[in-house]
Amino acid sequence: MTSTIRALAEVILQNIDALEADCARRGVEAPSMKEPFKPGSEFSLNDADVQKASTVIVAAAQQLINTVQPPQVNLVMTAYSTTLAGAIRVAAEFHIADILSEAGPAGLHVKDICSICKADPVKIGQVLRFLASAWIFQEVKPDVYSNNRNSSIMVKGLSVKELHESPETKYSKPEGSTAALLGIIGDETIKGASYLYETLSDPKTAFSGEANEAPLCKALNTDLSCWQLYEQPEQQERQHRFGVAMQGISRLEPIEVTTKGFDWSGLKKDAVVVDVGGGIGSFSLALAKEHPQVKFVVQDRGPVVEDGLERAKVFFPEGVDSGRLSFQEHNFFESEPIKNADVYMLKFIIHDWSNKYSHIILKRLREAAAPHSRLIIVDKIIPYICPPSEVNEDVSVPGVWKPELPEPIVNMSGGIIYPHLSSVVMMLWCNGQERTIGDFNELLAEAGWKLEQVHQHDAFGQNSSQIIAVPI
Ligand SMILES: C[S@@+](CC[C@H](N)C(=O)[O-])C[C@H]1O[C@@H](n2cnc3c(N)ncnc32)[C@H](O)[C@@H]1O
The missing domain is CATH 3.40.50.150 (Vaccinia Virus protein VP39)
Incomplete structure (x- = not known):
C-alpha cells in the first residue's frame, strides 16, 4: 500500500505536469528563486487548470513538510514567524532591496550595504541571514547578499539617492506599495497581534465590536479607532502609508x-x-x-x-x-x-x-x-x-x-x-x-x-x- 507521504509526493508530481505545460506554452523556464522577479515569469494563475495544479501542489507540499518535521518544530517555528515580519520591515525601511538592486547579481557585502544605509553591519548581517534562510534575499558569498525573486518585490522604483534625499516620496511609485504594506505588517499588525490575547481575555474588550477596542488600540494605548488615530497630525506618515499599502494588497x-x-x-x-x-x-x-x-x-x-x-x-x-x-x-x-x-x-x-x-x-x-x-x-x-x-x-x-x-x-x-x-x-x-x-x-x-x-x-x-x- 502506498504510504501517505509517498501519495503526497505523487500528487505533487502529477500536478507539476500542468505547470510545465504552462511554461512550455509560454516558451519560458519555471521561475528561478535566484533571479530577481521579472513580470511574466509567474505561472498563468488566471488559467483555471494552472491555478488548480498550483493550489494542490502547495497544499500537498505543506502537508508533507508538516508530516516530515516533528510537531515541536512545526509549531514553534510557526509561532516565531512574527519575528520575520519585524525583520522584513527593517529591510524595507533601510531600502536594502533597493541598494541590492543597484548592486546587481554580484551582490554587496553587508558592510557596504550598511555604509549606505547607515546601520550596524553586525545587526543587519543577522537580519539578512535570517531573511535569506526564509527565501528572502540570498547570501551569494559569506556576508555578501543579493536580491532574489522574493526580496526584489521590495524595490520601490526610485534610486537609493532619491530615497535618501526625499524620504517622504518613498512610496510615490506604484512598485512602492509592497514596501508600504510590509511596513504596516511589521509595525501596526505585529503590535496588534502581540495584544490579541490581552484583548480577548479582558472582560472590557473580550466581546466588543467597537473599532476603538481592538487589539491594535490596546497596543498603541489609545481610545481612538485606527481610522480616527490616523487623522491625528502626528500619524500622517502612517495614514499615507496605509493608503498606499491598500494598493500593495491589490498586488496580491x-x-x-x-x-x-x-x-x-x-x-x-x-x-x-x-x-x-x-x-x-x-x-x-x-x-x-x-x-x-x-x-x-x-x-x-x-x-x-x-x-x-x-x-x-x-x-x-x-x-x-x-x-x-x-x-x-x-x-x-x-x-x-x-x-x-x-x-x-x-x-x-x-x-x-x-x-x-x-x-x-x-x-x-x-x-x-x-x-x-x-x-x-x-x-x-x-x-x-x-x-x-x-x-x-x-x-x-x-x-x-x-x-x-x-x-x-x-x-x-x-x-x-x-x-x-x-x-x-x-x-x-x-x-x-x-x-x-x-x-x-x-x-x-x-x-x-x-x-x-x-x-x-x-x-x-x-x-x-x-x-x-x-x-x-
Ligand atoms: C481597508 S481600506 C479600503 C480602501 C479601498 N476601498 C481599497 O480597496 O483600496 C478602508 C477605507 O475605509 C476608510 N474609512 C474608515 N472609516 C470611514 C468612514 N467612517 N467613512 C468613510 N471612509 C472610512 C478608510 O479611510 C480606508 O480608506
Missing part, C-alpha cells in the same frame, strides 16, 4: 480578478458608480481607465481623498479633468449624499467592521438606493476548511465555489492561509472579520438587500469575490 491578486465579474461595460453612458470608502481611489482609477462611459466618485475621509486626488492628478489627469474620476469627503455612517446611483461599491470595507457597524453602512446605502441600484461588495468569502461533505449551509447563491482537493490532503484550506489570516488581521485592527457566504447573506438581508449573485474566482478565498446585491 491581479486587479483583473477583483474587477472581473460584474458587467461594467453594460452600464449606460454617464452611469454613476460610488466607491464608498474607496481610499485613494486605486480601484476606481483602474476601472475608470477601462470603462470611459462611467463616472466614478470615490468617497472617503477628508485626508484620504485629498491624498487620492493628488495621486489621480499624476496617474490619470484626463480622468480628473473630465470629471470621470472625482473624490468626495464622506463618512459612511452618515446619510449617503449620492442618491439613486447605478452602483454602490464597498471594496475591503465590510471586513473592517463588526456586524453592528457593517449593518449601519449597508443600511445608509439601502436608504440612498433606487430599485435599479446595485451593491457590489468586494471582499473575501471565507470557506470552511472541514471536509465539504460536512458543510450543509442553507444558502444557494449562483457563483459560489466549494473547495475540492485530492486525497490524502486533509486540510481543505489548500494550505492557503490568506483569507483566515486576513480575518484575524481585521480583528486586530478594528474588530472586523472576513465572512462566509452565509454571514453575508444574513447581514445583507437585515439591511434590506438581497444577495443576488457572487463572482468568485477560486474556492479557497485566496482572491476576493464580488458579492452582488439588489434592493429588496
